[in-house]
Amino acid sequence: xxxxxxxxxxxxxxxxxxxxxxxxxxxxxxxxxxxxxxxxxxxxxxxxxxxxxxxxxxxxxxxxxxxxxxxxxxxxxxxxxxxxxxxxxxxxxxxxxxxxxxxxxxxxxxxxxxxxxxxxxxxxxxxxxxxxxxxxxxxxxxxxxxxxxxxxxxxxxxxxxxxxxxxxxxxxxxxxxxxxxxxxxxxxxxxxxxxxxxxxxxxxxxxxxxxxxxxxxxxxxxxxxxxxxxxxxxxxxxxxxxxxxxxxxxxxxxxxxxxxxxxxxxxxxxxxxxxxxxxxxxxxxxxxxxxxxxxxxxxxxxxxxxxxxxxxxxxxxxxxxxxxxxxxxxxxxxxxxxxxxxxxxxxxxxxxxxxxxxxxxxxxxxxxxxxxxxxxxxxxxxxxxxxxxxxxxxxxxxxxxxxxxxxxxxxxxxxxxxxxxxxxxxxxxxxxxxxxxxxxxxxxxxxxxxxxxxxxxxxxxxxxxxxxxxxxxxxxxxxxxxxxxxxxxxxxxxxxxxxxxxxxxxxxxxxxxxxxxxxxxxxxxxxxxxxxxxxxxxxxxxxxxxxx
Numbered sequence: 001x002x003x004x005x006x007x008x009x010x011x012x013x014x015x016x017x018x019x020x021x022x023x024x025x026x027x028x029x030x031x032x033x034x035x036x037x038x039x040x041x042x043x044x045x046x047x048x049x050x051x052x053x054x055x056x057x058x059x060x061x062x063x064x065x066x067x068x069x070x071x072x073x074x075x076x077x078x079x080x081x082x083x084x085x086x087x088x089x090x091x092x093x094x095x096x097x098x099x100x101x102x103x104x105x106x107x108x109x110x111x112x113x114x115x116x117x118x119x120x121x122x123x124x125x126x127x128x129x130x131x132x133x134x135x136x137x138x139x140x141x142x143x144x145x146x147x148x149x150x151x152x153x154x155x156x157x158x159x160x161x162x163x164x165x166x167x168x169x170x171x172x173x174x175x176x177x178x179x180x181x182x183x184x185x186x187x188x189x190x191x192x193x194x195x196x197x198x199x200x201x202x203x204x205x206x207x208x209x210x211x212x213x214x215x216x217x218x219x220x221x222x223x224x225x226x227x228x229x230x231x232x233x234x235x236x237x238x239x240x241x242x243x244x245x246x247x248x249x250x251x252x253x254x255x256x257x258x259x260x261x262x263x264x265x266x267x268x269x270x271x272x273x274x275x276x277x278x279x280x281x282x283x284x285x286x287x288x289x290x291x292x293x294x295x296x297x298x299x300x301x302x303x304x305x306x307x308x309x310x311x312x313x314x315x316x317x318x319x320x321x322x323x324x325x326x327x328x329x330x331x332x333x334x335x336x337x338x339x340x341x342x343x344x345x346x347x348x349x350x351x352x353x354x355x356x357x358x359x360x361x362x363x364x365x366x367x368x369x370x371x372x373x374x375x376x377x378x379x380x381x382x383x384x385x386x387x388x389x390x391x392x393x394x395x396x397x398x399x400x401x402x403x404x405x406x407x408x409x410x411x412x413x414x415x416x417x418x419x420x421x422x423x424x425x426x427x428x429x430x431x432x433x434x435x436x437x438x439x440x441x442x443x444x445x446x447x448x449x450x451x452x453x454x455x456x457x458x459x460x461x462x463x464x465x466x467x468x469x470x471x472x473x474x475x476x477x478x479x480x481x482x483x484x485x486x487x488x489x490x491x492x493x494x495x496x497x498x499x500x501x502x503x504x505x506x507x508x509x510x511x512x513x514x515x516x517x518x519x520x521x522x523x524x525x526x527x528x529x530x531x532x533x534x535x536x537x538x539x540x541x542x543x544x545x546x547x548x
Contacts, residue, residue: 005035007334011327012039021208021216021298021319022050026235027331028242028312034335036235042205042318044216054205055190055232056316057220058301059294062193062231063159064261067105067277069166069178071261072251079169081105088165091139095148101165103148104158105277106265110144113528114157115228117141119505120524120532121467122484125297128197128222135164140466145530149268152275152438153528156228159278163227174226181251186244188237193226201232205318207298219298219320229296235314238303242312245305262290262307282436284329286341293325302328309339323412325435354399361403362387365419368495369430369442375508375525377501378430378442379493389417393504448496455480457519458500458511462534464524471534482506502526 002010008025015022022040026033038050073079081102085092092099095110103109115125117137123129138157145153163174170177175193183191194201209219244250248258261277274281282289284304291304300317302324313331315324362382369378379390380398387398387406398406398417408415416433428444455475462471472483473492480492480500490503498511498519507526514520524532 004334008035008331009039011330015040015317015319015322017041018047018049019044021206021317023315023317023319023322023324024050024052024054024056024205024235025316025331026052026239026312026314027335028239028314029335030310031243031246033239036239040319042203044206044208050205050318051203052236053190053203053234054316054318055201055203055234056205056301056318057194057207057229057294057296057299058231058233058238058303058316059229059296059299060156061292061294061301061303062226062229063278064292065178065182065193065231065278066159066162066166066174066227067279068182068250068261069174070101070105070162071257071277072181073166073169073177075251075253075257079165085161085165088168089135089161091135092161093139093142095144097144097147099144099148101162102265104162104165106273106275107152107154107158108149108265108267108273109155109158110146110148110151110153111138111155111157111161112141112143112145112530112532113155114138114160116505116526116529117467117532120464120526120529121469125221125223128224131164131225134160134225137468140468142466143531145528147268152267152273155528159228160225161227163225183237185249186237186240188233188240191231191233191237191241193230194232195224195226195230197222197224203234204232205316207296207318207320209298209320216319221297229294235316238314242303242305242314245307246310284332285336285343287336287339291328295320300324304328304332306332306336306339309336311336311339321412325413354401355403357400357403359385365428367428368445368447368501369428370445370495370508371440371442373440374527375510375530376442376527377445377495377508378432379501445496445499448494450494450497460519461537462522463537464532464534466532467534482509 012023016039018041020040024038027035036052038052038054040050042048042050042054074081082100084098084100099109114134114137118125166174166177175195178193206218207220208216211217245258248255251257262279264276264281265273278292279290280292287306288308289304289306294301298318298320300320300322303314305312313328315328317324365387366380366382381388389396389398394411396411397409399409400406404419406417413435418431420429422429430442432440432442458480459473459475469484474481482490482492492500492502492509495501500509502509507524509522509524511519511522519536521533521535
């Protein structure tokens with residue numbers, strides 16, 4: 001009979017090579033480390049393999065350390081979770097509705113996501129920007145995505161601001177505060193917030209992404225900003241962090257602190273969230289799970305804990321094309337077979353049989369669909385008898401399992417799509433479920449065609465005060481082309497009158513017309529950023545005021 005360790009090794013065999021990046025994996029049960037080893041290479045250039053001491057950037061797993069720091073400061077009396085953020089960061093806008101620290105922790109602030117704002121402003125994360133520049137970008141935002149406490153929307157801005165609040169309330173950088181109050185007391189000697197990109201990191205696993213031509217390229221950023229991410233650590237140190245959840249010593253507090261940081265937040269309506277202090281609160285196969293993932297440049301990470309079973313899995317990759325979420329679940333499947341009370345829900349595990357649909361049936365589902373919540377646009381086309389989806393930077397197949405239900409194929413996470421007719425006009429709606437996230441509903445858009453001379457109306461120079469950038473839109477060869485600064489040109493794809501699908505990172509462009517039906521500006525919707533306004537330079541002063 002194959003041992004549990006051999007089964008885990010089998011899951012990672014495709015990366016356990018001398019010419020491939022890979023991962024470090026740890027499995028813990030009741031305080032014992034059952035499995036702890038590396039697969040593949042930490043540094044391809046110098047032929048250094050991954051080990052239990054390899055240091056990884058764990059992306060958003062960092063958020064739980066930020067939230068713990070804030071919880072400790074609250075207990076030290078240096079802040080209150082119900083303080084308005086302007087008490088510590090007065091340069092931020094007063095939105096008419098108070099944004100408090102608790103909103104930042106639970107992703108209910110309504111703030112626009114700063115990483116998306118950077119994309120829209122042409123600020124590439126591969127380049128160095130100061131905290132002051134990034135805070136300035138956040139402070140220029142005039143609107144929220146929604147009223148604080150009304151919705152949950154994962155937002156990196158909140159945790160970047162929490163890092164600044166830690167600094168201003170404690171008088172120490174987040175790096176120093178977390179080290180003195182969390183990492184050093186727990187013996188996490190190789191864990192720190194990496195707030196200086198030029199710093200040499202011993203035993204660092206280099207981040208990689210695959211090249212289209214084969215092989216890999218280095219994929220790392222020069223950002224010093226921390227809070228939403230930035231923690232560098234090892235699987236050995238994360239095992240110490242995991243053990244503390246059962247016998248807390250951080251801050252001199254007991255289990256009441258752990259209870260606090262694992263208590264989910266609530267919305268204004270009283271609805272309980274599946275998110276606590278930088279920790280997701282879900283279930284898997286009938287068991288309660290606490291965990292979080294991380295994705296940043298050429299790094300991917302996942303850490304899940306089954307608290308009742310005192311069982312945890314940690315998986316840290318230095319390859320940006322891998323999704324470790326399913327892998328840690330598969331490890332849990334190996335060890336917790338006797339504990340599960342429900343079957344798995346993985347839609348790609350062979351439980352469903354694909355069916356064939358006729359060309360007309362597939363064509364009926366093709367077209368543009370727009371999210372009623374975020375404004376994001378999906379483009380569905382039929383290619384070689386397959387329904388293909390184009391969304392963000394992904395192109396993948398949607399394979400039918402029923403006449404109106406499809407699942408994703410060819411990407412490392414699960415997407416389920418269901419089509420239905422709705423309303424008096426029999427509008428086609430598309431219900432989308434991505435992994436265990438919030439379901440989304442998209443409405444099919446009635447497409448339009450425009451004469452080449454009509455495209456001229458949209459051409460011109462536009463300025464966004466909130467982003468501090470000028471967009472140039474050109475008409476070339478019968479198409480609209482977007483140019484930002486000296487960056488490469490991108491195609492804006494016509495969806496319907498005044499509505500265009502932007503390139504990856506830019507979302508949806510919706511042009512605004514005055515009473516004379518002249519284009520005077522546009523709004524940008526890009527998922528976690530809504531209603532960014534850009535005003536056409538030729539618009540009158542009154543029209544500019546109306547647009548903004």
